[in-house]
Amino acid sequence: MNESPGAVGAGRIVDTAVVREAGPVRIVDIREKTVPIQADMSNAFINFSKMTVSVLALVTDEVRDGEPVIGYGFNSNGRYAQGGLLRERIIPRVLAAEPAGLIGAHGDLDPELIWRAAMTDEKPGGHGDRGVAMGILDMAAWDLAAKLAGVPLNRLLSERARDPRTPATPAERVWVYAAGGYYYPGRGIDALQAEMRGYLDLGYRTVKMKIGGAPLAEDLRRIEAVLDVLPDGCDLAVDANGRFDLEQALAYADALRAYPLRWYEEAGDPLDFEELRALAERYPGPLATGENLMSFQEARNLVRYGGLRPDRDILQMDPALSYGATEFRRTVTMLFDSGWNPDRCVPHGGHQFNLSLASAFHLHGCESYPGIFEPFGGFADGYPIEDGHVRLPDAPGIGLEQKASLGPVLRDVLA
Structure with a gap:
């Protein structure tokens, strides 16, 4: 160097x-x-x-x-x-x-x-x-x-950054779900079903797929096809990535209420809290949003004005996209003070940093991208998904070096 x-x-x-x-x-x-x-x-x-x-x-x-x-x-x-x-x-x-x-x-x-x-x-x-x-x-x-x-990062965060209302020791394992189901050129429903079966074989019990990139009728066929291959004890979430205006969001909501979905994610623009509030009034199932909020202030406005329900809805703020763990610790305190429990949080991102935060702050879980966005997505080698949960490595730091495919990328930064 x-x-x-x-x-x-x-x-x-x-x-x-x-x-x-x-x-x-x-x-x-x-x-x-x-x-x-x-x-x-x-x-x-x-x-x-x-x-x-x-x-x-x-x-x-x-x-x-x-x-x-x-x-x-x-x-x-x-x-x-x-x-x-x-x-x-x-x-x-x-x-x-x-x-x-x-x-x-x-x-x-x-x-x-x-x-x-x-x-x-x-x-x-x-x-x-x-x-x-x-x-x-x-x-x-x-x-x-x-x-x-x-020490491992989850332990350091628990010691130095946790809200006193959070349990004093980090969680030994964290619930994770497999985010996939993207739209690929030339891939149909059979390939989508095979992808979801693969996540189940890896140990995941909740899978997520994309919607909004196809007409409603086609998306419903895709949803039904995935539900057909999910055994008892497994469930499906869907994600529109902020695609819909209010009319489209409500049309999907009316159709989706017929299915046993884990959640309906980011129907509209992430800062359109009026649309979100209208959706929460119409759709009885869990909603999820927050990954595209870039600050503590935006997360606070979501909780104040988005009409979300602390008993069922999911917050997905991603510390790696919103000023880091230093800022996220303020968000955790804000949630407690606002009548929410941080265990409603499932950070977007699908990597070891957010997994450490989920463990340290006892969040509900963490997103995962098995086989996607490599080498950044996924967790440390040698820690399999077991019944929808994963353990964290005991190495000092985040544990990024424990993922072999990420090692060359880290070394190249210093070249």
């Missing part, structure tokens, strides 16, 4: 190892790389064939086992890479921060202090892609903090 300007006065990177100087651990370099996701499939709104992801590495002057301690982060699928924001605004602020100002009360680099440095001179509002870029940095900062502490 080449010497970085960020290393001046803080240690120097030499042949992939860092010469440690006296004092607290310091960040000596931050690298970002844009990586393509090549997936020839569509939901009701977008095609993923040109989707990209930002992968970020926080490099420190702490050396363990002959290698620098590095924290890694990336954005969830569905939002594009954020290299411009990261390189032009966020990374320079962190590298310019006074090193002592990033050290927390525990004596190590503190993700919240890193977060504050990165948000210097940013005005309120205007979330969107900024929330995604900050989520990438924050993931890397928490991965780094857990590695420096020598």
